[in-house]
Amino acid sequence: xxxxxxxxxxxxxxxxxxxxSCEREPIHLLGAVQGFGFLLAAGPDxxxxxxxxxxxxxxxxxxxxxxxxxFSALLQREAMHEITGALQSxxxxxxxxxxxxxxxxxxxxxxxxxxxxxxDGEGALTVVEAEPSAAEPRFDPVATVKGMMARxxxxxxxxxxxxxxxxxxxxxxxxxxxxxxxxxxxxxxxVVGESVASHLEPYRGLRYPASDIPKQARALYCRNxxxxxxxxxxxxxxxxxxxxxxxxxxxxxxxSSSTLRSVSPVHVEYLRNMGVAASLSVxxxxxxxxxxxxxxxxxxxxxxxxQRRSAAELFGQLYxxxxxxxxxxxxxxxxxxxxxxxxxxxASVTEKDDVVGSLARVADELxxxxxxxxxxxxxxxxxxxxxxxxxxxxxxxxxxxxxDVSTSRVFAADSIAERHPPAARYADRAAGMLxxxxxxxxxxxxxxxxxxxxxTVVWAGDPxxxxxxxxTRLHPRRSFEAWRETVRGRSTPWTAPELxxxxxxxxxxxxxxxxxTGAAAEQRRASHERQELLIAELNHRVxxxxxxxxxxxxxxxxxxxxxxxxxxxxxxxxxxxxxxxDQLTDDRWGPVALRGMxxxxxxxxxxxxxxxxxxxxxxxxxxxxxxxTVLALVTHELATNAAKYGGLSDHHGNxxxxxxxxxxxxxxxxxxESGGPVVVAPNRRGFGTTIIERSVPFELQGRxxxxxxxxxxxxxxxxxxxxxxxxxxxxxxxxxxxxxxxxPQLSGTALLVEDSTLLALDAEEILLKxxxxxxEVASTVAxxxxxxxxxxxxxxxxxxxFNLGDxxxxxxxxxxxxxxxxxxxxxxxxxxxxxxxxxxxxxPVIAKPYRADDIAKLVSRTLEKA
Numbered sequence: 001x002x003x004x005x006x007x008x009x010x011x012x013x014x015x016x017x018x019x020x021s022c023e024r025e026p027i028h029l030l031g032a033v034q035g036f037g038f039l040l041a042a043g044p045d046x047x048x049x050x051x052x053x054x055x056x057x058x059x060x061x062x063x064x065x066x067x068x069x070x071f072s073a074l075l076q077r078e079a080m081h082e083i084t085g086a087l088q089s090x091x092x093x094x095x096x097x098x099x100x101x102x103x104x105x106x107x108x109x110x111x112x113x114x115x116x117x118x119x120d121g122e123g124a125l126t127v128v129e130a131e132p133s134a135a136e137p138r139f140d141p142v143a144t145v146k147g148m149m150a151r152x153x154x155x156x157x158x159x160x161x162x163x164x165x166x167x168x169x170x171x172x173x174x175x176x177x178x179x180x181x182x183x184x185x186x187x188x189x190x191v192v193g194e195s196v197a198s199h200l201e202p203y204r205g206l207r208y209p210a211s212d213i214p215k216q217a218r219a220l221y222c223r224n225x226x227x228x229x230x231x232x233x234x235x236x237x238x239x240x241x242x243x244x245x246x247x248x249x250x251x252x253x254x255x256s257s258s259t260l261r262s263v264s265p266v267h268v269e270y271l272r273n274m275g276v277a278a279s280l281s282v283x284x285x286x287x288x289x290x291x292x293x294x295x296x297x298x299x300x301x302x303x304x305x306x307q308r309r310s311a312a313e314l315f316g317q318l319y320x321x322x323x324x325x326x327x328x329x330x331x332x333x334x335x336x337x338x339x340x341x342x343x344x345x346x347a348s349v350t351e352k353d354d355v356v357g358s359l360a361r362v363a364d365e366l367x368x369x370x371x372x373x374x375x376x377x378x379x380x381x382x383x384x385x386x387x388x389x390x391x392x393x394x395x396x397x398x399x400x401x402x403x404d405v406s407t408s409r410v411f412a413a414d415s416i417a418e419r420h421p422p423a424a425r426y427a428d429r430a431a432g433m434l435x436x437x438x439x440x441x442x443x444x445x446x447x448x449x450x451x452x453x454x455x456t457v458v459w460a461g462d463p464x465x466x467x468x469x470x471x472t473r474l475h476p477r478r479s480f481e482a483w484r485e486t487v488r489g490r491s492t493p494w495t496a497p498e499l500x501x502x503x504x505x506x507x508x509x510x511x512x513x514x515x516x517t518g519a520a521a522e523q524r525r526a527s528h529e530r531q532e533l534l535i536a537e538l539n540h541r542v543x544x545x546x547x548x549x550x551x552x553x554x555x556x557x558x559x560x561x562x563x564x565x566x567x568x569x570x571x572x573x574x575x576x577x578x579x580x581x582d583q584l585t586d587d588r589w590g591p592v593a594l595r596g597m598x599x600x601x602x603x604x605x606x607x608x609x610x611x612x613x614x615x616x617x618x619x620x621x622x623x624x625x626x627x628x629t630v631l632a633l634v635t636h637e638l639a640t641n642a643a644k645y646g647g648l649s650d651h652h653g654n655x656x657x658x659x660x661x662x663x664x665x666x667x668x669x670x671x672x673e674s675g676g677p678v679v680v681a682p683n684r685r686g687f688g689t690t691i692i693e694r695s696v697p698f699e700l701q702g703r704x705x706x707x708x709x710x711x712x713x714x715x716x717x718x719x720x721x722x723x724x725x726x727x728x729x730x731x732x733x734x735x736x737x738x739x740x741x742x743x744p745q746l747s748g749t750a751l752l753v754e755d756s757t758l759l760a761l762d763a764e765e766i767l768l769k770x771x772x773x774x775x776e777v778a779s780t781v782a783x784x785x786x787x788x789x790x791x792x793x794x795x796x797x798x799x800x801x802f803n804l805g806d807x808x809x810x811x812x813x814x815x816x817x818x819x820x821x822x823x824x825x826x827x828x829x830x831x832x833x834x835x836x837x838x839x840x841x842x843x844p845v846i847a848k849p850y851r852a853d854d855i856a857k858l859v860s861r862t863l864e865k866a
Contacts, residue, residue, distance in 0.1 A: 030252070040124050042128075048074070078103065092548070115128050134306070173280065179193065370434060388429040391426070398423065414491045415489055613655070619660065619726060624722070766850060
């Protein structure tokens with residue numbers, strides 16, 4: 001037993017012999033027949049044109065005398081009647097009819113006859129082949145085949161069925177060995193079932209190269225169900241032809257459908273080397289394709305009776321149907337599972353995804369649909385892989401090599417390297433591929449990969465053809481000892497059911513791509529409409545905010561006694577609006593908890609003592625966004641008044657806020673201060689009092705009442721039902737108490753990155769007041785990065801606006817982090833920024849608008865951490 005690695009290509013034979021010459025041998029035009037019968041061939045007029053040289057032994061007429069005479073002059077009238085009837089039942093050329101026990105010549109034993117017609121120029125030849133009848137009166141072909149099929153149908157597996165078929169056919173024909181031989185797509189074959197005499201070595205599991213049964217021989221097996229070689233060592237009997245004026249007319253007849261056709265010398269030598277003297281083959285067909293053979297071998301010459309051969313042929317036809325039925329059942333089971341996976345796949349593809357995203361997300365389902373080791377989804381320049389697949393560079397090169405693949409059908413290969421040699425380097429991950437085009441554009445593919453399957457193929461002898469020095473033809477191998485070959489660089493082949501499933505998937509994916517493309521266009525249209533609506537809404541809100549701030553500035557100025565008090569009051573009111581806006585953005589512009597709004601405002605004044613000095617009671621209430629700004633300003637004015645003059649202005653007073661739902665769904669809210677200084681009604685009404693008394697009635701169409709009781713200020717409000725709802729409240733974080741802090745002693749240079757000119761001027765002034773000698777200001781990532789690179793002495797601190805138009809300041813932050821420069825982020829987006837893991841939780845974030853106290857505390861906290 002020998003072993004070799006598979007060669008990439010066969011070596012040329014010495015002496016210039018063509019290794020493909022066997023496939024071009026005209027085995028149907030050998031001009032000879034086997035000697036266990038004789039042949040006559042007549043033209044359209046019934047005149048014999050060709051006769052085998054042994055016809056005289058059977059007809060009692062010299063061959064030269066038979067050629068040129070009509071059939072009717074050579075055969076008995078009754079025989080001619082039967083033959084004519086058989087010819088009329090033929091439905092075309094190369095079909096054969098059989099007649100049993102026919103008396104051809106008076107006084108001679110009966111013959112079994114086969115008749116068929118072959119094309120001959122513009123007409124046709126009628127071919128009559130006869131052999132002495134070996135009648136077996138007790139042998140019933142129909143009953144025999146019926147019993148064989150009954151035993152066959154009890155097999156549980158296809159492998160068991162092959163074994164039973166070989167065993168039963170051997171019992172009927174009496175050959176030493178019967179094999180079930182299955183062809184692969186490349187023409188090679190394997191023995192998948194066998195029944196063999198005990199003194200012979202079994203061949204089951206051995207493989208035979210395609211050259212053992214050349215292409216033209218396989219074509220003849222498709223035409224003839226049964227082929228008998230009675231004696232491989234017998235001399236062939238030549239077929240003689242009538243003299244003709246041209247060579248074409250005297251050429252040997254086409255014996256493609258002949259039961260007596262002689263044997264190629266190469267095949268005779270092949271059989272002799274195997275120790276086979278007689279062989280019989282029955283075709284196993286799957287539709288119009290040759291699936292395999294029931295191959296019978298015998299060590300001595302053997303001619304089974306015509307009846308038994310006919311039974312074997314009938315069994316082969318029924319066995320073919322059974323093999324096809326079993327394989328179709330297996331394929332149907334797989335295709336049903338594939339359809340189920342296919343439906344699950346389509347159900348999971350949503351219009352929210354793009355093509356690559358959808359297919360990449362359902363990669364595992366795709367691998368159930370078509371068994372494989374990896375999947376790649378490629379559209380344009382995007383490549384997404386799952387499981388075992390080439391690296392990105394390998395994928396790019398592979399896609400380039402697929403440029404000539406048709407986009408109208410799937411393409412499969414069990415060896416990528418044969419088509420694309422660089423693929424050999426990743427064969428361990430992707431040796432075979434199944435390519436499904438998913439659009440009409442090149443480079444848009446769904447590709448399934450299978451890993452290399454290193455396997456050992458056991459051949460019946462070295463499959464290489466041998467060309468001996470000085471020989472004029474190739475010789476078959478002389479040894480059929482098991483010969484092992486290690487095959488690399490190939491995957492498990494893609495089966496026909498898998499290819500059908502892939503083709504079905506291709507058609508469906510084209511529909512999915514069209515659907516997703518249409519959905520994407522619809523999403524773009526809807527997104528554009530939403531953007532237009534958002535711009536209009538944003539414009540409306542910005543105008544309202546600007547108008548509100550303008551009014552706050554104007555009215556705060558009227559009631560302010562000094563510039564400092566004006567700035568302080570105005571800043572407090574704007575900060576109150578900012579806190580309310582932060583609560584809205586934190587809740588995605590949804591309803592905001594009433595309790596959280598009060599807690600946020602009280603913390604700004606009381607800090608950790610908030611719970612000691614205030615009491616909030618009432619059911620969970622959510623405030624709609626339309627009412628939040630109004631209530632935030634009212635709450636701010638009440639809290640500011642309490643902190644300056646009322647219950648929170650000393651260390652003893654407190655504030656109690658209660659609320660409840662009324663029967664009509666409106667919200668009743670009361671504010672009561674106690675324990676503070678004695679309250680006296682003011683001589684004049686300021687802007688804050690106006691906000692408290694008039695905002696709710698005017699903007700929300702509710703009610704408001706304000707009383708200056710000696711024990712403390714009291715206020716009552718009724719908020720209409722459309723602005724409030726019951727619901728779960730979430731605690732809202734708020735800024736820490738607004739108490740002044742001692743400015744840290746700072747020096748050196750600070751970096752400020754801010755894309756708003758006014759905010760940049762404000763923040764720059766605050767940083768300079770904190771003690772920095774100089775502030776480097778930039779408005780873009782490029783400008784900030786350049787400032788970091790050219791700062792020779794580095795920066796003592798950096799304040800980075802997170803969002804800079806179409807970009808973020810993260811690149812600057814990462815560079816500062818690498819250099820060890822302390823920095824903080826500023827944002828107008830509340831808490832809605834996403835930081836990378838190395839910065840999240842460690843870098844402080846301050847909300848806009850900027851305030852001196854907030855920046856001072858931020859700088860102190862940041863430098864302490866650094």
